Structures are given as structure tokens and as C-alpha cells.
Amino acid sequence: MTDPLSTSADVLVLGAGIAGLAAARTLTDKGLSVIVLEARTRIGGRMWTDSSLGLPLDLGASWIHGVSGNPITKLAKQFGVKTVPTDDENGMAFAADGSILPDDEFTRMEALFDDIYEEVAAMQEDTDEDMSLQEAFDVVIADRNLSEEDLRRLNYYAYLSTALEYGADAKDLSAWWWDQDEEFDGEEVIFPGGYNQITDGLANGLDIRLGTVVKIVRYGADGVEIETSAGSFVADKAVVTFPLGVLKQASVKFEPPLPESKQAAIDRLVMGVLNKVYLKFSEAFWDEDVETISYVGEELGEWCDWLSFVPFTGAPVLMAFHGGEKGFALEDLSDDDIRAGAMATLRVMFGDDIPEPEGMLVTRWGKDPFTFGAYSHIPPFASGDDYDALFAPVNDVLFFAGEAMSREYPGTVHGAYLSGVAAVEEM
Helix, strand or coil: CCCCCCCEEEEEEECCEHHHHHHHHHHHHCCCCEEEECCCCCCECCCCEECCCCCCEECCCCEEECCCCCHHHHHHHHCCCCCEEECCCCEEEEECCCCEECHHHHHHHHHHHHHHHHHHHHHHHHCCCCCEHHHHHHHHHCCCCCCHHHHHHHHHHHHHHCHHHHCCCHHHCECCCCCCCCCCCCCEEECCCCCHHHHHHHHCCCCEECCCCEEEEEEECCEEEEEECCEEEEEEEEEECCCHHHHHHCCCEEECCCCHHHHHHHHHCEEECEEEEEEECCCCCCCCCCCEEEEECCCCCCCCEEEECHHHHCCCEEEEEEEHHHHHHHCCCCHHHHHHHHHHHHHHHHCCCCCCCCEEEECCHHHCCCCCCCEEECCCCCCCHHHHHHHCCECCCEEECCHHHCCCCCCCHHHHHHHHHHHHHHC
């Protein structure tokens, strides 16, 4: 443990999100002195558990995506953290008029998407130039005689697979590279007690300086000097874990500037958004056994995907996702307008006599000055190589980690964690 008044260490870690905590924990366990500089007044970054509604609710990351071989699974066991499997097949779907869609209709929707995407996937191999994923879809759809309803349901399913997975709409994703990421096998699980149990476990015993905003990163052969809102810190090396959104905003200055190859990758990759709206009610007015509620409405992407917390915590809480352009648009609405929109949709599905919520939480990750988005994605004409370029060390002094520095697992907690460990291995 470093002296709490010290401004020097063997290594400075910039950011106390999961990547920074992973790097700091690994370095500390190797016997090096480490100071973590964090702009926020809390640790966790885009892992943020809020308990203001009377139970822990994750405003950022929620899941371990694939428990088999996943390092977050190992951490959960190490820290004795309870996880509960989720099942996206355990759901019900509603049409725009509020009628329940039969199970076979949702299956047919999925089959249509898979059929069309098979041709789109072939275009990844057969086209000479990249295009947007939406353009590839349009080429394939043009040869089909789809009804208006088929097209609506196809677009709905595509939205689930793009905006709600990658934080970006199909028109903003590279047809060649959008799904180059890899996955772990096994169940998807969430944390009834909150994901902060993982970050708290990693942070235990680390020297973390909260409320310390990094302004300038100076680096050279003699090490690094970090100018912050709390004065200057020096070290031999630094691990930089700023989100892609922060790097794109250039809100932190690098002296000398980052290499052209790294800056070009920063410019090419894009930060998407996935926002959540939590509503807590006095009682559940929906089927308490159901986990997911889908709404194939008139407006694509609005209040279309819900998760019930009754099966996991017993609490009458619903959470809605908005991703991509709809996610960014949500951020410009007032809380009152958001509540009204949510309730209007719930009343279409469950009737006019359902109660008003007792409490609400809304995320606005795109407006967050320490992230400017939720996670990265690959737009047309960028590539998976850009993730490698972001990860590459500079002058054996600056090392980089975060979900946007993980080529295999971008946009995930496990990707960010593994990149933090990998940055230390590079060092």
C-alpha cells in the first residue's frame, strides 16, 4: 500500500473502472506500488450499482455474458457473490395494439431474421468494399416480397441484435466487422446484490484517489507525469483506461501527442449507447414468472425490450433498454416525459388501470462527461485491427486497457478486465 499522501509510485493507473482495477490489482499482487487516479467520486466506471430505490440496481453493466471460462465468473466465486441465471426465452411479446403475440410468431420472426442474415453474412466474404450493415440488409431484403408486418418484425428483431447488443443501429455498424467479437459459452447471469460486489472486491486494499480528474498526461524516457485536479503525480509507467468516448473528446491532453496509428484508431471507432430506465411499482401487474417483455410497436426501438426483476429479486421492478439512436434521443427527454412514455406503452400492454411507479432511475451515458457513451463499436470502414491499435503500448511507458482495447471481447466487462491484466503482462 502506498502512502496516502504520496504522489509517486511505480505505476499510475488512470481510471478505477474494471480495467483499471484489474491492472492495479495485478500490479499490486506483483509487489509494485500503484496509485489509481479516478475522476468520479466512486469506483466502477460503467459498472454502477444504485440502491436509491431500496434495492441494488445496476445502471451500467448487468450480466456475466457466458459463464464458462469467464474471468468474472471466477471473481464472483472468489468474492462469494451470488449470481442468478437469466433466460431470454422466458418471455412474452405484444403486438403494437397490445395483443399478445403467440410464441410461434416470435419464433417465425427470429427465423426470418436468421434466413436473411445468412445472406448478409455471405456478403462479408463476397463484397469488395465495406458498407453499413443496414445497406447489406437492404440489398438482401430488396429481393424478398415482404409484407409491411413482416418488415416491421424483421426490423424489430434486427434492432434487438444490433442497437441493444452493440449500442448502435445497423446503419452505423460495419457489415464486414460488426460481429467480429468472440463469446464465452454457458449461461448468462446477473447479480441480485449488484455488480459493485465485483469492483469492491477488486478494489480492496488499493490506493485509489477519488475525485481526481486527469488533465494532462506527459510521458517520455524518464517516465510519466500526470497533471490532475489534485496536483501532479509521477511514476515510471502508467496504465491508461479512459473510455473511447473520453479519448475521442480529447478532454485529456497527451504530451507528446499519441502516435498517429493510435489516434487514427480513436478517430475511426465509435462510442455507442445503451440506456436503461428502471421503474419500481408497489406491486407487479404483469406475469411474475416472466423475465422478458417485448413490445413490437409502431415506433421501432421505443419501449420495446423490458426485463422484470421479480424472478431474480422478488421486487416489482421493470427495466427498459434503449440503444443506438433511440438511446441517445432518450437522453434529451425530461424524466417526466420518459415516465409518461414508459407508462403509455405499459398501459397498451397491461391496461389503463395499472399503477404509477413509486420510483424511477434513468441513465444518460452519452452525456456522462467521463464516458460519453456506453461502449465501443465498429462503424463502416473501421475494423477489428483498430482495437489492437488502441491496446498497443506507447514507448514502453504508456499502456492501455478498457473494453475498447479488447479485440476479442469489446463492449463487455470481461473484455475490459482481461485487457487490464494483459496491459500488465505487456509491461
